[in-house]
Amino acid sequence: MGNAIESLKKYVTNRRAQEYNAFLSQSDHPERLSSDNVITLTLSPTLSSTATSEAKSTTTKAVATSTACSEFYWACRNNQIDKVEKLLPTMTLDEIDKLEPNHSTALHAACYHGHIRIVRMLLEAGADRAIQNKYGCLPFDEALNNNIKELFFRVPNSNRLVGNTGVIEWELIDDDVLDKAAEERDIIKSVYNNAAGNDSMNKMFEKIEKNYINKGLANIHGIEIIKRFFQKATKEQDPQWIIKAYTAETDFYTTLNTEIAGGAGMYQSERRYIIALLSHHPILNNYTFIGSAYRVMRQNHDDLKKYEVGCCLMTKSFLSSSIDRKVAELFVVRQEEEREKGGTKARFKADGKVIKSWVMCIYQIKRKRTALHIENSSQYANEGEILIMPYTVFQVKNISQFKAEFLPDKPLMTQIELEEWNK
Known part of the structure; x- marks a missing residue:
C-alpha cells in the first residue's frame, strides 16, 4: 500500500506543475522582489464581452512599493512564527486573505518560501486557498516542496470524490423519470430566466444567504466559513463564491446534496436558486467542461447487478468528479x-464475494453547462474537480473489469462507462 499511495500522491501533487512552475522563477515574481522594488503589474488580457474577434485589451498599472505590504504578510514571508501567532487571533479572514500591493497573499508567501509551520497555521485559520496571484497561480502552485503541497490535501477519509452508495448520487430511471428529469431541468431554467435581467437576480442571492444558509444550515459544521462565502456571493452577485463554499471541507456540500436528492420541502426554492445559478449564470460560462470525468464509489454487490448496458441513470444531486483518473484512484488508496490503519476488514457474503466493492465511474459529458471545471476556484485545486449538475441523465455504455494495479493484491475492479443522454 505504501508504494502505491506514495506514487499516486507524487503524481497528484505535481499534476499542475507543468502549467505553473515556469512562473516561479520570473524576475518580477512578487516573492522574488525585495522591499526596495517598485512593482509594475500587467493585468491579464480580457476579451470584450460583445466582440466576436480575438481582439484583446491589456492594462498596465503601477502600484505602491512592496513596503506597503502588511506587517502580517511580511511576518509570513520572513517566517516570523511568533509574530504570526500573535497577529492571527486578532485578524479577520478578509485581513488574512488580503491581496497585497504586490498582488500576492500571506499564504502565497509562506508557501513560496517553504515556511511549513506558517502554512499550516494559515490553513487551520481558514485562509482562502483559491486566491490567484498576478500569474494566476494559487498558493498550492507556489509551494516550495511536496510536504507543503500535501497540507492542501483533504483528510484521507474524505468522501469528496467517493460515493458509498448510489442512493443519493443517482437512480435507475424509466420513461416516467426521464420526463421528471426534463421537468426538473425546465423548472431550474425557468427560475433563472425569470430572475435574469432584473432585481430578482439580487433576490436569489439574498434569499439563499438569509434563509437557507443563515437559518436552514445554522448548525452545520463549518457554517461560519460558509456564511462568509455566501456573504461575498450576495455582495458581489457572483456565483464563484458558491463554488468556493461547495468545495470547502464542511458539512455544507453533503447537507445540500442530501436535501436535493431527498426532495426536502423546506428551503426547496433556495436550493433551486443554487442549482440555477451554477447551471446558467454567464460568469461561469468559462468553466464549461466537455469530456471525461472520474468518480469512484463503494457499491453493494447486489445493487451493482441492477446496472446494465443501455439503462439510464439520473444524477439526484451535485456530483463531484475529477478531470484526472489518478486523482480518483488516490481517493480509493487513501481510504x-x-x-487498514483502523483495523477495518472487508466483509464477505457466504459465497465468498465482497459485500461492498470499489467501482470506477467514467462520465462522458457532452453538453455545455452540464458540468463545470472548477479546479481553479476550488479550495482543493489538486483534485481537478469537475462538478456535474443535478438532474443530468446518463446512459450506461459499457461495464467491464480491470486489474486495480494501485491496490494491494491488484484485485479486479468494476468500471462503469456512462455517456450523457442526448435525447
Whole structure:
C-alpha cells in the first residue's frame, strides 16, 4: 500500500506543475522582489464581452512599493512564527486573505518560501486557498516542496470524490423519470430566466444567504466559513463564491446534496436558486467542461447487478468528479489505507464475494453547462474537480473489469462507462 499511495500522491501533487512552475522563477515574481522594488503589474488580457474577434485589451498599472505590504504578510514571508501567532487571533479572514500591493497573499508567501509551520497555521485559520496571484497561480502552485503541497490535501477519509452508495448520487430511471428529469431541468431554467435581467437576480442571492444558509444550515459544521462565502456571493452577485463554499471541507456540500436528492420541502426554492445559478449564470460560462470525468464509489454487490448496458441513470444531486483518473484512484488508496490503519476488514457474503466493492465511474459529458471545471476556484485545486449538475441523465455504455494495479493484491475492479443522454 505504501508504494502505491506514495506514487499516486507524487503524481497528484505535481499534476499542475507543468502549467505553473515556469512562473516561479520570473524576475518580477512578487516573492522574488525585495522591499526596495517598485512593482509594475500587467493585468491579464480580457476579451470584450460583445466582440466576436480575438481582439484583446491589456492594462498596465503601477502600484505602491512592496513596503506597503502588511506587517502580517511580511511576518509570513520572513517566517516570523511568533509574530504570526500573535497577529492571527486578532485578524479577520478578509485581513488574512488580503491581496497585497504586490498582488500576492500571506499564504502565497509562506508557501513560496517553504515556511511549513506558517502554512499550516494559515490553513487551520481558514485562509482562502483559491486566491490567484498576478500569474494566476494559487498558493498550492507556489509551494516550495511536496510536504507543503500535501497540507492542501483533504483528510484521507474524505468522501469528496467517493460515493458509498448510489442512493443519493443517482437512480435507475424509466420513461416516467426521464420526463421528471426534463421537468426538473425546465423548472431550474425557468427560475433563472425569470430572475435574469432584473432585481430578482439580487433576490436569489439574498434569499439563499438569509434563509437557507443563515437559518436552514445554522448548525452545520463549518457554517461560519460558509456564511462568509455566501456573504461575498450576495455582495458581489457572483456565483464563484458558491463554488468556493461547495468545495470547502464542511458539512455544507453533503447537507445540500442530501436535501436535493431527498426532495426536502423546506428551503426547496433556495436550493433551486443554487442549482440555477451554477447551471446558467454567464460568469461561469468559462468553466464549461466537455469530456471525461472520474468518480469512484463503494457499491453493494447486489445493487451493482441492477446496472446494465443501455439503462439510464439520473444524477439526484451535485456530483463531484475529477478531470484526472489518478486523482480518483488516490481517493480509493487513501481510504483503503485508513481502513487498514483502523483495523477495518472487508466483509464477505457466504459465497465468498465482497459485500461492498470499489467501482470506477467514467462520465462522458457532452453538453455545455452540464458540468463545470472548477479546479481553479476550488479550495482543493489538486483534485481537478469537475462538478456535474443535478438532474443530468446518463446512459450506461459499457461495464467491464480491470486489474486495480494501485491496490494491494491488484484485485479486479468494476468500471462503469456512462455517456450523457442526448435525447
